[in-house]
Amino acid sequence: MAILGDGVEVAAVGEVAVVVLDDAGIVRRWSDAATRLLGHAVPEVCGRPLTHLLADPAPWNADASAGSVVDVGRRVFRRSSGAPIELVVRTARVAGPDDSAEVVLLSCPAPGGSAAEQGAGFLTSLFGQDRLGVVLFDTRLNVVRANNLVESAGLPPLRAGCRLSDVVRAEDAEEAETHLRRVLETGVPLVGGELWMRAPSASGQERSLSASAVRLEGPDGRPSGVAAFVTDDTEQRRARRRAEVSHAASVRIGASLDVARTAQDIADVLVPAFADLVSVDIVEVVLEGEEPAKGVMPSGRWRMRRVAAACATGPWPADLIQVGDVMPPLPDVPQARRAALHGDTILKTSRQELEDQLADPEVIRALLPEKGHSLVISPLFARGLLLGFVSAWRTERAEGFQQEDADLLFDIASRAALSVDNARRYTREHRAAVELQQRLLPRATTQSTAAESAGRYVPAGGGADISGDWFDVIPLSSLRVAFVVGDVVGHGLHAAATMGRLRTAIRTLAELELEPGELLIHLDDLVQQLADEAAPEDRDTIGATCLYALYDPIAGTCALADAGHPPPAVIAPDGTVRTIEVHPGPPLGVGGMPFEVTTVHVEPGSILALYTDGLVERTSKDLDEGTRDLLGSLSTLCGAARALEDIAHDVVSAVSEGPPRDDMALLLARTHVIPAADTAAWQFPDDTSRVADARKSVARRLADWGLDDLAFTTELIVSELVTNAMRYAGGTVGLRLFHDDRTLVCEVTDASNTQPRLIRARAGDEGGRGLFLVAQLARRWGSRYHRTGKTIWAEQTIGAGSGAGLDFAGVWDTAEI
Numbered sequence: 001m002a003i004l005g006d007g008v009e010v011a012a013v014g015e016v017a018v019v020v021l022d023d024a025g026i027v028r029r030w031s032d033a034a035t036r037l038l039g040h041a042v043p044e045v046c047g048r049p050l051t052h053l054l055a056d057p058a059p060w061n062a063d064a065s066a067g068s069v070v071d072v073g074r075r076v077f078r079r080s081s082g083a084p085i086e087l088v089v090r091t092a093r094v095a096g097p098d099d100s101a102e103v104v105l106l107s108c109p110a111p112g113g114s115a116a117e118q119g120a121g122f123l124t125s126l127f128g129q130d131r132l133g134v135v136l137f138d139t140r141l142n143v144v145r146a147n148n149l150v151e152s153a154g155l156p157p158l159r160a161g162c163r164l165s166d167v168v169r170a171e172d173a174e175e176a177e178t179h180l181r182r183v184l185e186t187g188v189p190l191v192g193g194e195l196w197m198r199a200p201s202a203s204g205q206e207r208s209l210s211a212s213a214v215r216l217e218g219p220d221g222r223p224s225g226v227a228a229f230v231t232d233d234t235e236q237r238r239a240r241r242r243a244e245v246s247h248a249a250s251v252r253i254g255a256s257l258d259v260a261r262t263a264q265d266i267a268d269v270l271v272p273a274f275a276d277l278v279s280v281d282i283v284e285v286v287l288e289g290e291e292p293a294k295g296v297m298p299s300g301r302w303r304m305r306r307v308a309a310a311c312a313t314g315p316w317p318a319d320l321i322q323v324g325d326v327m328p329p330l331p332d333v334p335q336a337r338r339a340a341l342h343g344d345t346i347l348k349t350s351r352q353e354l355e356d357q358l359a360d361p362e363v364i365r366a367l368l369p370e371k372g373h374s375l376v377i378s379p380l381f382a383r384g385l386l387l388g389f390v391s392a393w394r395t396e397r398a399e400g401f402q403q404e405d406a407d408l409l410f411d412i413a414s415r416a417a418l419s420v421d422n423a424r425r426y427t428r429e430h431r432a433a434v435e436l437q438q439r440l441l442p443r444a445t446t447q448s449t450a451a452e453s454a455g456r457y458v459p460a461g462g463g464a465d466i467s468g469d470w471f472d473v474i475p476l477s478s479l480r481v482a483f484v485v486g487d488v489v490g491h492g493l494h495a496a497a498t499m500g501r502l503r504t505a506i507r508t509l510a511e512l513e514l515e516p517g518e519l520l521i522h523l524d525d526l527v528q529q530l531a532d533e534a535a536p537e538d539r540d541t542i543g544a545t546c547l548y549a550l551y552d553p554i555a556g557t558c559a560l561a562d563a564g565h566p567p568p569a570v571i572a573p574d575g576t577v578r579t580i581e582v583h584p585g586p587p588l589g590v591g592g593m594p595f596e597v598t599t600v601h602v603e604p605g606s607i608l609a610l611y612t613d614g615l616v617e618r619t620s621k622d623l624d625e626g627t628r629d630l631l632g633s634l635s636t637l638c639g640a641a642r643a644l645e646d647i648a649h650d651v652v653s654a655v656s657e658g659p660p661r662d663d664m665a666l667l668l669a670r671t672h673v674i675p676a677a678d679t680a681a682w683q684f685p686d687d688t689s690r691v692a693d694a695r696k697s698v699a700r701r702l703a704d705w706g707l708d709d710l711a712f713t714t715e716l717i718v719s720e721l722v723t724n725a726m727r728y729a730g731g732t733v734g735l736r737l738f739h740d741d742r743t744l745v746c747e748v749t750d751a752s753n754t755q756p757r758l759i760r761a762r763a764g765d766e767g768g769r770g771l772f773l774v775a776q777l778a779r780r781w782g783s784r785y786h787r788t789g790k791t792i793w794a795e796q797t798i799g800a801g802s803g804a805g806l807d808f809a810g811v812w813d814t815a816e817i
Contacts, residue, residue, distance in 0.1 A: 020104055026047060034107075039079045134146065135228045143160055169197075197209055248269050249269045259287055267310035270390075276397060280391075284304065290424075305325070328367075440499060471483075516560060521594065547568060553674050554679060557601055560598045630651070678739055684735065685733075694719070701737060714746060714796065721770075734747075739798065747792070752790060755783070756792060779797050
């Protein structure tokens with residue numbers, strides 16, 4: 001140690017700067033220690049006055065006798081960087097060269113005082129400032145001393161001897177003391193803990209504090225208390241919370257194109273981060289996809305429905321208007337009018353004011369929560385249209401809404417209104433598209449002699465998408481029926497439009513009495529034409545799969561042709577299920593390939609199941625497993641006593657895994673047969689004299705069936721058709737007669753493939769009136785072809801009366817026109 005005069009101690013001689021001055025105060029010599037202390041090199045200071053290095057150049061009294069030390073005191077010097085440094089200065093006069101006098105200046109950094117003095121100064125400074133709260137606790141967590149930060153924040157002051165529970169709510173005090181006790185017991189400091197402090201009174205004052213704490217120890221090292229340092233970051237936390245709510249709203253709201261779902265997203269985002277209760281009320285026409293009227297006052301044609309609600313404490317209160325209920329008429333007050341017309345936000349912090357405006361006790365109970373004390377209402381305002389309102393309540397939190405909260409809700413509602421409007425427009429367009437598709441589909445259930453059927457169609461995405469899946473049931477001649485199921489490539493309106501064109505084409509081709517394979521060939525040509533009409537970039541997306549099944553209730557057989565479609569299944573009356581092995585051809589639109597026909601016998605009472613691939617292709621399972629699941633559901637659910645419509649619904653529900661990613665179509669048909677007692681068939685040789693025998697046979701059989709009233713017209717039809725077959729076709733002629741409860745069918749089969757034509761006979765023609773006569777007597781007639789010839793058929797309605805009263809003269813007159 002070295003002593004620098006009057007007991008001033010320094011740690012080492014090297015820490016003392018030595019400077020030699022002449023009588024004029026000019027620096028003559030400069031030590032290395034001075035350079036380290038002040039940063040000035042020797043050339044920079046030698047020859048210059050020492051006063052240039054002082055922050056305060058006032059001179060000091062350096063007079064002293066030779067060899068004596070003079071205490072100059074503390075002086076502030078400037079370092080080479082410009083920063084000040086306080087040094088303790090001592091001077092001594094010595095004899096220099098040539099008997100000249102010189103002054104030796106000794107200096108060192110000024111000491112900072114004792115640790116006790118520093119500690120006292122530090123503590124005094126802490127308790128004297130108002131930006132950092134300081135609270136000292138003893139080992140029992142009683143307050144020893146505190147500054148006034150907490151008090152300035154609006155909470156009750158902390159006095160010596162009190163506990164936190166005396167000034168804040170018990171639950172808040174318990175949470176804070178838990179942290180402090182952990183610090184006291186473990187010695188591990190708490191850094192940046194977040195605490196929410198609320199006054200125990202009903203003042204509503206609540207503050208967010210960021211707290212740090214350290215354990216205090218006595219001289220013996222034992223804990224003596226806890227020092228806590230807190231900062232009031234209420235506004236910062238509120239700002240962060242608002243930012244978080246705003247961010248969550250931007251992420252979550254608008255993800256759905258359903259108005260109700262979007263409204264519920266708004267409520268869920270705001271509860272509980274922003275409010276305790278939130279409701280979203282939408283103008284009714286918006287829910288239907290229509291635009292609301294402009295400039296509608298709350299007291300005018302303003303019909304709103306509560307669409308969404310959220311509550312922070314549990315279920316929505318039963319006393320308030322429930323989701324789905326219509327809002328009552330609201331009073332026409334200026335603030336509500338501005339909100340409706342201009343989109344202004346309403347901020348209410350007085351419950352009494354709201355009750356005075358509503359007036360009606362029933363309306364007050366329906367609209368105002370029991371503990372609601374602060375309300376913000378922001379309209380959903382888009383493109384100058386009022387779509388609805390978002391209402392946010394504070395009930396559990398004592399803190400009321402502030403203007404910043406109202407501004408935040410306005411911002412969220414403004415963005416959400418665009419999402420609601422987009423969802424509204426999508427609802428309108430989607431409803432139109434679905435309506436178009438539904439109009440293109442047949443009736444869900446049909447009933448005929450051959451079969452009863454029920455179909456079910458489920459759009460992809462839980463109804464969000466539409467596509468080209470379809471099914472159809474086509475009644476044909478001779479009491480037969482065709483079952484069709486198909487799937488157009490792609491989704492959307494273009495797929496639905498393509499489906500409609502294909503369905504129309506199939507019905508037209510089916511009326512031509514084509515066999516299933518030939519019908520699919522013509523349909524394949526149509527799909528190729530549609531692809532040619534499409535834009536070049538869309539041609540590869542034009543295509544479809546289709547299954548066409550033709551069921552004959554007399555033979556009990558089903559002829560099927562398949563164009564790349566999943567094979568159908570048949571469920572026998574005993575519940576056993578099997579897949580019909582068909583020979584599938586390529587999808588429609590490929591071209592150049594035939595379609596093979598598969599004919600199977602179907603037991604009466606069996607159920608045919610035709611479906612699209614959406615029922616068996618699912619993300620969690622492969623195609624074979626999906627098909628097995630479908631067959632298992634069909635076997636379990638298809639009971640003889642159950643309605644097909646219920647079975648179809650249950651089957652689709654059983655195999656679904658949430659909203660389907662592809663459309664699903666299912667057609668179930670329970671087959672019937674015509675009893676043998678209701679059919680009759682004869683064969684006649686190529687001899688026109690046997691036409692009379694044909695008429696007599698028909699008359700006897702009609703008498704047996706109790707259909708004598710149709711005997712006359714049926715005999716005429718049989719006479720004309722059999723005569724024409726013998727005259728123009730030659731060979732054996734087949735005659736078949738059968739009926740159900742509504743229709744009598746007459747069929748004449750010959751070996752010719754010549755197309756019968758209905759012509760107009762002139763007055764002098766001896767023939768050409770036979771088919772015209774058949775057309776007048778029958779409800780409808782036609783012909784179909786098979787490999788060995790053709791069949792001409794004619795249908796009559798049972799119970800329509802006999803043909804005895806027909807004006808045949810008029811028939812002939814008409815034929816002569």
